[in-house]
Amino acid sequence: MASTIRVRATNNGDTTEVQALIQHPMDSGFVKDAKGELIPAHFIQQLSFEYDGKPVFLADWGGGISKDPYVKFAFKGGKKGDELKVSWIDNKGATDSTTAKIG
């Protein structure tokens, strides 16, 4: 199955910039469907980015993050061709993970 995670990591000398776009409903649990029933909360709770075996960015998210979440950050280090690992886990215990090459 294709990953839900799309990552672009670009190295500019001493810094690597990372953008990630993830497919996920990020249902907050506050919205009602057409029948007037609450759509249960279903959102990514933790997202991690790892380079060289160490975390470079960790996100704790709630249902207030937009659907199909996007995040951008940067870290010092990283080399073209090296790998960045991205993983998430949601409130239902589902997970996904991918690795991306730094360009």
Add this chain to the structure above:
Amino acid sequence: MNITRNKLSRRVILQGAGAVALVGLGNASFGLPALAAANDKYPEEAFKQKSDTEAIKALYGKTAEASDKIKLDAPEIAENGAVVPVSVTTTLADVTSISFLVSDNPNVLIASYKLPAGTVPAIANRIKMAKTSKVTVLVEAGGKLYKTDKEVKVTVGGCGG
């Protein structure tokens, strides 16, 4: 009743997932060992708080002082409350954590980020806003907590209201 059942099974699943990671059978591909190793318990209580003060207390256990060294970028008027791009940069040193609050959302804490040493204290993300509200960004730097905020007007609410 429905909600209780979901909460219970979610807790069971999370405990199960946690147990797997701890035992170290940890499917490394899931990255769960990384999360466990970094000692990051998900701040569930903080994400349930209904006021800025309570959320900050639950998350950091200290109060924040205003800082002019934090630049919070958010639109003056958000056309679509479901997707409001908000970003932050700061010149504060030794930043370890950055979090976002929306005062008038049903749960005020939106996101909390942990920045290991070497990560640049600049983050861009997209958040939901139920209605016009103050947006606050918290920056934990050098062991102290700082903040700045901005009022963002919302024309169409983003919480399905």
